[in-house]
Amino acid sequence: MDDFTKIINLDFDHNIIGNKRVNTVNSPEYNASTILFDSHEDMMLAENGKYTGIYYGTNRMPNSRELEESLNILENASLTRIFPSGISAIRHVLLSFLKSGDHILVCDNVYGPTKLLCRLFLSKFNIEADYIPPDAQNIEDFIKENTKAIFLESPGSITFEIQDMDKIVQTAQKHNLITIIDNTWATPLYFKPLEKGIDISIQSITKYISGNSDILMGSVSVNEKHAAHFDKYYSLMGICCSSKDCILALKGLKTLKIRLKEHEQNAFFLASWLEGQKIVEKVLYPALKSHPQHDLYKRYFKGSSGLFGVILKKEVSPEKITTFLNSLNLFGLGFSWGGYKSLVSAGRVKRDCFCEYDQRIIIRISAGLEDKEDLKNDLENALKKIS
Numbered sequence: 001m002d003d004f005t006k007i008i009n010l011d012f013d014h015n016i017i018g019n020k021r022v023n024t025v026n027s028p029e030y031n032a033s034t035i036l037f038d039s040h041e042d043m044m045l046a047e048n049g050k051y052t053g054i055y056y057g058t059n060r061m062p063n064s065r066e067l068e069e070s071l072n073i074l075e076n077a078s079l080t081r082i083f084p085s086g087i088s089a090i091r092h093v094l095l096s097f098l099k100s101g102d103h104i105l106v107c108d109n110v111y112g113p114t115k116l117l118c119r120l121f122l123s124k125f126n127i128e129a130d131y132i133p134p135d136a137q138n139i140e141d142f143i144k145e146n147t148k149a150i151f152l153e154s155p156g157s158i159t160f161e162i163q164d165m166d167k168i169v170q171t172a173q174k175h176n177l178i179t180i181i182d183n184t185w186a187t188p189l190y191f192k193p194l195e196k197g198i199d200i201s202i203q204s205i206t207k208y209i210s211g212n213s214d215i216l217m218g219s220v221s222v223n224e225k226h227a228a229h230f231d232k233y234y235s236l237m238g239i240c241c242s243s244k245d246c247i248l249a250l251k252g253l254k255t256l257k258i259r260l261k262e263h264e265q266n267a268f269f270l271a272s273w274l275e276g277q278k279i280v281e282k283v284l285y286p287a288l289k290s291h292p293q294h295d296l297y298k299r300y301f302k303g304s305s306g307l308f309g310v311i312l313k314k315e316v317s318p319e320k321i322t323t324f325l326n327s328l329n330l331f332g333l334g335f336s337w338g339g340y341k342s343l344v345s346a347g348r349v350k351r352d353c354f355c356e357y358d359q360r361i362i363i364r365i366s367a368g369l370e371d372k373e374d375l376k377n378d379l380e381n382a383l384k385k386i387s
């Protein structure tokens with residue numbers, strides 16, 4: 001059966017009224033700190049960790065479980081758990097799998113706050129991080145005796161380099177490293193990391209999964225090898241997402257398949273058009289033939305989502321870029337992406353490893369669901385102001 005047929009038909013609604021089930025299409029919202037037991041015997045089972053039902057508010061309400069199960073199906077994972085934000089998911093993966101004295105390899109193009117976490121937070125626990133080039137294929141030389149894990153983001157959500165995942169997984173397995181990927185850009189629809197031998201896949205649900213810019217949430221999907229450990233860790237940490245947010249995420253998720261296609265088409269149209277503009281030096285979008293790793297993109301990804309980067313010619317001053325951004329009417333100026341409204345942001349690339357775009361300003365465009373001609377006209381008008 002198709003994954004979306006399964007997700008749409010998941011059954012997490014068990015309210016009984018008048019001996020009959022209240023069989024609503026959408027699950028009811030469960031708000032609870034406290035769960036009432038049928039008997040003291042059940043309560044004692046819960047006390048001893050043997051109760052099979054939900055025993056407390058932090059034990060993942062039905063809405064959380066429905067969202068977890070849906071993502072678990074899409075990621076083809078053994079276990080999926082959700083977190084109050086994407087960065088929270090990332091932090092908990094690092095803390096659960098690393099210990100004092102360990103070393104982690106981090107791809108240099110990861111989401112900025114991921115890098116900050118590694119630099120400013122892991123060091124407090126005596127965990128060391130080294131950064132590897134975003135287009136790394138051979139990671140053998142970077143591995144140390146205490147290397148425990150490798151963190152990938154493919155493509156990176158600022159500069160869009162793609163890692164050769166098969167090669168990295170091969171080397172990682174040889175050295176018994178845990179492989180982790182931030183899979184937010186592709187979503188599990190366009191790339192399923194665990195099917196490629198990667199151990200852990202992370203989503204910022206905030207982006208395409210929810211798709212409405214109305215919630216913050218993250219998920220972690222792990223393979224069988226790491227499921228028991230991560231389940232235990234999660235249950236000890238008291239992590240909790242609101243049922244209301246889970247319902248919003250589920251509502252978004254159920255239309256992901258059709259939304260993502262439209263985001264992709266709009267982005268491809270805009271990226272192709274921008275590439276032909278005189279003022280543009282480069283468009284960073286893996287689906288374009290001009291992308292330096294277009295062959296890897298075709299090998300690994302079923303499709304391309306709606307986020308891409310644009311670099312204007314060197315002679316365009318930062319002030320002109322500001323004028324360009326301020327002249328846009330349809331694109332909101334915002335730091336997120338993956339929602340129905342098109343967004344734009346701009347920032348200077350700062351890298352540890354060599355990067356040809358280091359110190360250049362990248363304009364990052366999240367193509368939303370507006371009409372593509374309208375979006376193009378908006379970009380065209382704003383570019384005219386600075387040409």
Ligand SMILES: *Cc1c(COP(=O)(O)O)cnc(C)c1O
Pocket residue numbers: 085086087088111153157182184185204205206207216217218
């Ligand atoms: C936004 C983002 C995150 C963090 O997600 P939040 O839910 O905003 O904390 C992680 N990774 C990538 C690639 C992102 O774009």
